[in-house]
Amino acid sequence: MRENGFLKEEMNMIVVNTEYVNGYEIVEVKGMVQGNTVRAKHMGRDIAASFKNMIGGELKGYTELLTESRREALSRMLQQAQELGANAVVNVRFTTSAITAGAAELMAYGTAVTVSPKQV
Amino acid sequence: MDALLIAVVVIVIGLIAGKVSENRHLGSLGQREALFKDVQVTSLRQPTAPAAQPVPVLVCGEVVIASDAFKSWASGLRNLFGGEAKNFGRLYQRARREATLRMLAEARRQGYDAVCNVRHISTDIGGNAVRPQNKAAPMATCLAFGTAYKRT
Numbered sequence: 001m002r003e004n005g006f007l008k009e010e011m012n013m014i015v016v017n018t019e020y021v022n023g024y025e026i027v028e029v030k031g032m033v034q035g036n037t038v039r040a041k042h043m044g045r046d047i048a049a050s051f052k053n054m055i056g057g058e059l060k061g062y063t064e065l066l067t068e069s070r071r072e073a074l075s076r077m078l079q080q081a082q083e084l085g086a087n088a089v090v091n092v093r094f095t096t097s098a099i100t101a102g103a104a105e106l107m108a109y110g111t112a113v114t115v116s117p118k119q120v
Numbered sequence: 121m122d123a124l125l126i127a128v129v130v131i132v133i134g135l136i137a138g139k140v141s142e143n144r145h146l147g148s149l150g151q152r153e154a155l156f157k158d159v160q161v162t163s164l165r166q167p168t169a170p171a172a173q174p175v176p177v178l179v180c181g182e183v184v185i186a187s188d189a190f191k192s193w194a195s196g197l198r199n200l201f202g203g204e205a206k207n208f209g210r211l212y213q214r215a216r217r218e219a220t221l222r223m224l225a226e227a228r229r230q231g232y233d234a235v236c237n238v239r240h241i242s243t244d245i246g247g248n249a250v251r252p253q254n255k256a257a258p259m260a261t262c263l264a265f266g267t268a269y270k271r272t
Contacts (some may be wrong), residue, residue, distance in 0.1 A: 017237040017267040022170040055137035056188030066182045075197040
C-alpha cells in the first residue's frame with residue numbers, strides 16, 4: 001500500500017542528507033543505491049503553461065510533477081536499499097538533467113548502510 | 121502586420137502582469153521568511169547540537185516558476201549585447217527562495233526546528249513538449265533538500 005508514494009517498509013528506513021545519522025552508528029556499509037525517473041511534460045499542462053509563460057508566476061502543474069518525480073526517485077532508491085538489506089540511506093543527493101526539451105530526469109542517490117542506536 | 125501587433129500586445133501584457141506577479145511573489149516570500157526566522161538553516165555537513173530524538177530526516181521542497189513574455193523577449197536582445205541577465209537571475213532567486221521555504225515548512229510540519237546540509241538544484245525545463253524547437257520560454261525549477269533535526 002503506497003502512502004505519499006512510499007511503501008510501508010520504506011517509510012521505516014532512515015533517510016538523511018548528512019554523512020551519518022545522529023545518535024546512531026554505522027554498523028555496515030552496503031553500497032551505493034540510486035533511483036531515477038524521467039518525466040515528460042504533459043500536453044494539457046503544457047497548454048496551461050503557455051498562458052502562464054505570458055504572465056509569469058508559479059506553474060502548479062509542473063511543481064506537482066516535480067514532487068511526484070522526487071517521491072518516485074526516492075522510493076526507487078529505498079527499494080534498492082531494502083534489497084541490499086540496509087535500514088538507512090545516508091548522504092542522499094539529487095541530480096537532474098534535461099533529456100530533451102520537454103523531458104527531465106531526476107535521480108536520487110545515496111549510500112545504503114545498516115545503523116544501530118549508539119550505546120551511551 | 122497583425123502578427124506583429126499581437127506580439128506587441130502579448131509582450132506588453134507580459135511586462136505588466138509579470139511585474140505585478142513578481143512583486144506579489146516577493147512580498148509573499150518576505151512575509152513567509154519572517155515566519156521561519158526561528159528555524160536554523162545551514163549548509164554545514166553536520167547538525168549543530170542535535171537532540172537524540174526524533175531521528176533526523178531528509179526534507180525537500182520544489183517549485184517551478186515561469187518567466188513572462190517580456191522577460192523572454194528581452195533576453196533575446198540581451199543575446200545581442202551580452203552582459204548579466206538580471207531578469208533571469210531574479211527568476212532563479214525567487215525559485216530558490218520558494219523551494220527553501222517549502223522545505224522549511226515540511227521540516228516544521230514534521231516537528232523539527234533546524235535544517236542542515238541544505239543543497240539547491242536548479243534546472244530549466246522550458247521548451248515545449250509539443251514543439252521542441254520553441255525554447256524561448258524558460259521555466260526555472262529549483263529543488264532544495266536538507267536534513268531536518270531537532271536542536272537540544
